Amino acid sequence: MAKAAQKALGPIRRSFAPWLDPSAVPLIRFENVVKRFGDFVAVDNVSIDIHQREFFALLGPSGCGKTTLMRMLAGFEAPTSGRITLAGKDLAGVPPYRRPVNMMFQSYALFPHMTVAQNIAFGLKQDNIGKAEIETRVKEMLRLVKLEAFGARKPHQLSGGQRQRVALARSLAKRPKVLLLDEPLGALDKKLREETQFELMDLQQELGLTFMIVTHDQEEAMVVADRIAVMNHGKLVQVATPGEIYEQPNCRYVADFIGDINIFDATVTGAEVGGTRLKSAEVGADFVAAGDASAVAGTEVALAIRPEKMRISTEPPPADATNVLKGEVWDIAYLGDWTTLLVKVEGSEKIVRVSRANMTRSEARPIGWDDKVFVWFAPDAGILLAA
Amino acid sequence: MRKGLSGVNIVALTFGFAFLYLPILLLVIYSFNASQLVTVWGGFSTRWYVSLFHNEQLLEAAWVTIRVGLLSATVATVLGTLAAITLVRMGRFPGRTLFSGMVYAPLVMPEVITGLSMLLLFVAIGLDRGFITLALAHITFSMCFVAVVVQSRLISFDRSLEEAALDLGCTPFKTFFVITLPIILPAIVSGWMLAFTLSIDDLVISQFTTGPGATTLPMRIYSSVRLGVKPEINAVCTILIAIVTTGVIIASIATKRAENERMKAERAAAAGR
The missing domain is CATH 2.40.50.140 (Nucleic acid-binding proteins)
Structure with missing residues (x-):
């Protein structure tokens, strides 16, 4: 799909490092975010800045708080304390259905009673967009994920890889400011997973969106992400590029966890x-x-x-x-x-x-x-x- | 593992089925009996079916039964579904244990007690016994069955489907109607059918709560049997059995066909990735 685009964008990607620029304004800011569930501290005083067009990965073992952090950005959980801002606006009190953020769920969460096309159109329909416009957008999305021939199928008539692509198309259809991916490739076999990782990167470059991925697979994070945040026990351990994480881990935990x-x-x-x-x-x-x-x-x-x-x-x-x-x-x-x-x-x-x-x-x-x-x-x- | 049936199995199976279905089979056979005497075979005839359709009282009772069944099953389904949603979704609220206990009490409460207490209530508030009290009583005892069926479906419901709808800009209220309800609809429909079935064959609670002009079919059958079994009753029962059996067969064929189709589609999808 984006072989040519990728070539052209190569140099841009290579020099893409807004986090090094002190004057750059981050798109998403987590400021001293804490989330407690009863006595359990799921997210412990985390501060991260994520920039526009960045492919950002949250990496850590299960239960390290990475999914909770993402769900707070989507609006499914509210921080116990701290602030999350998106494009300068405080997200506190904004319900999930009013956030310019879309999420691709780990289970894909495709609506079983709707066809592929209806699934993709669902988000657009909530915005009172004209019928013709919705139709064009759905077609465009189906083409983007190479499922043109599958619009009329129901989710249960698709293979795992196809379902994953429908979920991706559905979450991209509204052109969100930020796309959140919760273990998006966990259910795919190794070969398909690797292919899809490259497709995701191409897609992100092509659409110029900000992606935030949650994964426990360090290889996946290294392949797709511009920067990786390694988490453990709700704390942020290191935030750096894949190369730095691998070659200059800042502590024993990161060194041991990666590779x-x-x-x-x-x-x-x-x-x-x-x-x-x-x-x-x-x-x-x-x-x-x-x-x-x-x-x-x-x-x-x-x-x-x-x-x-x-x-x-x-x-x-x-x-x-x-x-x-x-x-x-x-x-x-x-x-x-x-x-x-x-x-x-x-x-x-x-x-x-x-x-x-x-x-x-x-x-x-x-x-x-x-x-x-x-x-x-x-x-x-x-x-x-x-x- | 051995295939086929051993001698012991065949004997056990025969006795088992005979125990379950022989009485019903006898009833069906005797409904075609030409003789006036229920226990003496007098040749094949459909005369009891003909006389059945001229029996105003029985037809009237059947009509009352169906009306009460439709009304009470529908109301019980709405209330039972709401109760199930409250129990599964509202988390821990004060009085939850009490509420869940009270929703399920009619499941274990002896019918006589349910019936008697309802009668006392209706008398106390001065509600004239008849169609309305009958329907209210049926709603009360069938609601908990709907709640059980819907609750078990809601527990296995993938919450991320609702979250996905919210995430895509759908309000919580609309999400319930366009996502949750269509997906749990099969459970709600089977809850309704269960409530309807329970309503049309209830006798004890109906006896307590009905009044003049609202006699249901089971009550009519029971009272006429006390004066000696008429072959007409056999005919009514055979018709009821036929209706229920047809319903069950259609439902199971539909389920099976849907399952087969789904399996086929899944295999095709897996092969043609």
């Missing part, structure tokens, strides 16, 4: 030029981590390192290599594009995860089970986190 990572408990032993020296009793090794050298000796820290940023070999590493661990291969998971090796560090119970891209079809001397190996990584590959 695979090895975390070593360590103690600061001293500073070095542009780095920090650490000792990890856990694996009985000394590490060097680049970056902030202000840590005081004796502080307990954690050193986190992504599996793909580690090197592995049966040969000893070059003499200038840092952060070297010795161990033996415990398990191998061959994934086609990648191979993940689990290495048990010598003299400890720690299992380290190392992954390698399979760049050739065959290897002269592949690493096998029980091989003695060396694992090492550069000082700037590790992330120094609070313990």
Whole structure:
């Protein structure tokens, strides 16, 4: 649908970062929002700014408050305290049917007694739009989601993927200022889900709308979103671009939640030029981590390192290599594009995860089970986190 | 798993069905009896059906029964549906337990007590007993059945459908009529049919609450049976059985056909994604 559009918009997307511009006025503002259900604090003092045309993801495990936050924006829940504004207007007291926000529900919530076309037209009919206009708009929406031939069907006559697209068309038909997506792809199989993720991105670019997605699937959030807010226990943990979330997690929770990572408990032993020296009793090794050298000796820290940023070999590493661990291969998971090796560090119970891209079809001397190996990584590959 | 029926199963099935349906079968057979004596077979005849249609009293009673049934089932359906919505949707309000207990009390209350207490009420407020009191009594006891049926449907109702309607700009009031009501309509219809059925075959409560000029069919049948069973009564009962059976068969065929169609559509949709 939007191959050409996507190409043309590529450069725009690349330079799209209104959150870095202090003069930019955000479209949606959550200001110190708290939501309590009895004694349970579902959303704990959350403040987020979301900008126009942004694809914003709320990511977290189930029960972290992400859905409640979205439902407050839609108007189904009222904040216990705090303020939510949309385009400068306070939304307090505005009922859901008067908010310029539409939502795509996790269960799709298609009206079973109406046809696909009637479902899509439902929102437009509430606005007293002329019949002809509604008809054109419905046709346009059906074309947008590639369901032109299905307008007369009932929801139960559609497959899961088709239902998902009807739900999307219905929520887009009123051209809302903000589209809310509550786990929109959860019910689809993996391949369809991936296709739909790209379609969603194209659609968002093409229509120039602001999308807010709630998901527990970190891969989905990384693919579609401009920025991701990671939540846990009702609190906002980190808000950043997918790249920053992955490469510069601000705490142990985010590092662990996004992707695979090895975390070593360590103690600061001293500073070095542009780095920090650490000792990890856990694996009985000394590490060097680049970056902030202000840590005081004796502080307990954690050193986190992504599996793909580690090197592995049966040969000893070059003499200038840092952060070297010795161990033996415990398990191998061959994934086609990648191979993940689990290495048990010598003299400890720690299992380290190392992954390698399979760049050739065959290897002269592949690493096998029980091989003695060396694992090492550069000082700037590790992330120094609070313990 | 073994297919087919073992000897024990066949015997059990036969006795079971015989126990349930033999009396009814006998009644149907004897309604075509030419003899005046109910227990003696005197050859095939439809004379009791003919005389039935000349029996003014029975026809009058049948007409009263149908009118009371239609009126009370309709009112009971409206009230029962409202009660169900209150119980499912209003959350916890003061007096909820009491309210739910009172809605369902007629389900377990002995009919004699319901009937007697209604009679006392009607006497106390000086309401002349007749068609109106009969209908009121029927509404009272059939409402709770409607409430039960509609409540169970409402509990499984996906609330996000209503939220979706609100989200798309529909007011809560309109949402109820364009989304909620059409979706729970099958439950409301079966509630109505249940109320109607209960009304047309009620005897005990009707006895207490009726007055002159409002005699229902079950009351007429009961009083004539006390003076000895006339073969005419067999004919009336056979007609009632025929009506009920036809209704049940049509309903089950319709349900089955709708189910088949839905399954077929779903399979087609799944295959042609």
